[in-house]
Amino acid sequence: MDYDFKTKLAAERERVEDLFEYEGCKVGRGTYGHVYKAKRKDGKDEKEYALKQIEGTGISMSACREIALLRELKHPNVIALQKVFLSHSDRKVWLLFDYAExxxxxxxxxxxxxxxxxxxxxxxxxxxxxxxxxxxxxxxxxxxxxxxxxxxxxxxxxxxxxxxxxxxxxxxxxxxxxxxxxxxxxxxxxxxxxxxxxxxxxxxxxxxxxxxxxxxxxxxxxxxxxxxxxxxxxxxxxxxxxxxxxxxxxxxxxxxxxxxxxxxxxxxxxxxxxxxxxxxxxxxxxxxxxxxxxxxxxxxxxxxxxxxxxxxxxxxxxxxxxxxxxxxxxxxxxxxxxxxxxxxxxxxxxxxxxxxxxxxxxxxxxxxxx
Missing domain, CATH: 1.10.510.10 (Transferase(Phosphotransferase) domain 1)
Incomplete structure (x- = not known):
């Protein structure tokens, strides 16, 4: 295994905590995990986002299916998946969506x-x-x-x-x-x-x-x-x-x-x-x-x-x-x-x-x- 490449990849990987403000903004909880209302830290836009943290560690089969489907589905009346974040430190998976009030x-x-x-x-x-x-x-x-x-x-x-x-x-x-x-x-x-x-x-x-x-x-x-x-x-x-x-x-x-x-x-x-x-x-x-x-x-x-x-x-x-x-x-x-x-x-x-x-x-x- 190329450990230098692995280290470089980890350093370049975007982390959800570096990009978004969401602490104290939990708006949902269920068996799937937690949902937070979030805004970008860099102020590139004023949009509000929803961050869905998948419960458990790693990527479950359910999360894999959801991610795979959402990446392919594009329709005005189906929620759009904007991005997927993988946190290697705590093995958490985050899904980024537009926020629905x-x-x-x-x-x-x-x-x-x-x-x-x-x-x-x-x-x-x-x-x-x-x-x-x-x-x-x-x-x-x-x-x-x-x-x-x-x-x-x-x-x-x-x-x-x-x-x-x-x-x-x-x-x-x-x-x-x-x-x-x-x-x-x-x-x-x-x-x-x-x-x-x-x-x-x-x-x-x-x-x-x-x-x-x-x-x-x-x-x-x-x-x-x-x-x-x-x-x-x-x-x-x-x-x-x-x-x-x-x-x-x-x-x-x-x-x-x-x-x-x-x-x-x-x-x-x-x-x-x-x-x-x-x-x-x-x-x-x-x-x-x-x-x-x-x-x-x-x-x-x-x-x-x-x-x-x-x-x-x-x-x-x-x-x-x-x-x-x-x-x-x-x-x-x-x-x-x-x-x-x-x-x-x-x-x-x-x-x-x-x-x-x-x-x-x-x-x-x-x-x-x-």
Missing amino acids: HDLWHIIKFHRASKANKKPMQLPRGMVKSLLYQILDGIHYLHANWVLHRDLKPANILVMGEGPERGRVKIADMGFARLFNSPLKPLADLDPVVVTFWYRAPELLLGARHYTKAIDKDWEDIRKMPEYPTLQKDFRRTTYANSSLIKYMEKHKVKPDSKVFLLLQKLLTMDPTKRITSEQALQDPYFLEDPLPTTDVFAGCQIPYPKREFLNEDEPEEKTEKVIKFRLIGQHTNNHSHSHSTSSCMSLDSGRKLEHPNQTHDLLIVGQQC
């Missing part, structure tokens, strides 16, 4: 807290539609490239804050993602079922032997669709014998002949072979009626959601909602004074088109009430 889980918690405070803030219909369209677009891209995500849930659907990609949805956390092919492999060949319980497709619960694209996207993601406006787990029952989509949607005042209901019917079909795909869903008439989906899910309006808070070393990631409730009271008071201006807020990007490589029609971003 929000995610669907925190958005849902914010609205639940507002409801609990008897000051409900409804999610705009246009925001729900834009979120759904961008999620479908990202999932269609993954599946077109033979990738199953396998852990889609609100916490893994990021939403960019203020900046060039304001309001853009980013599908994140590819640690459980796998390549698939045709014919399909048995579940045992891909690992046991890993999808978060409340977002599992019915065929997974009923003993399916193969993963399909329908398991990954068309049930997991679209189950979140009614969860947005109601802010509750949809169809949460001890049994499914008396569950009815029609009764559920009528309870939440959704007409059974509306386009949104008809799309839900196609997406929530029990038989995965008859379930609509994300590519088909993107062409659904629901996305052609006003309000049209936008690249900025906030449609140019003021973002009401608080920024992520830093975690202490011994503090769990899932904080109580007391902090959110406390902030909400103050924000509601401040936002009330701006109610006249925000209620008539219009998107400035009235001529900007949604980006979709296989789009056969133009969806224009139009002004809409916030």
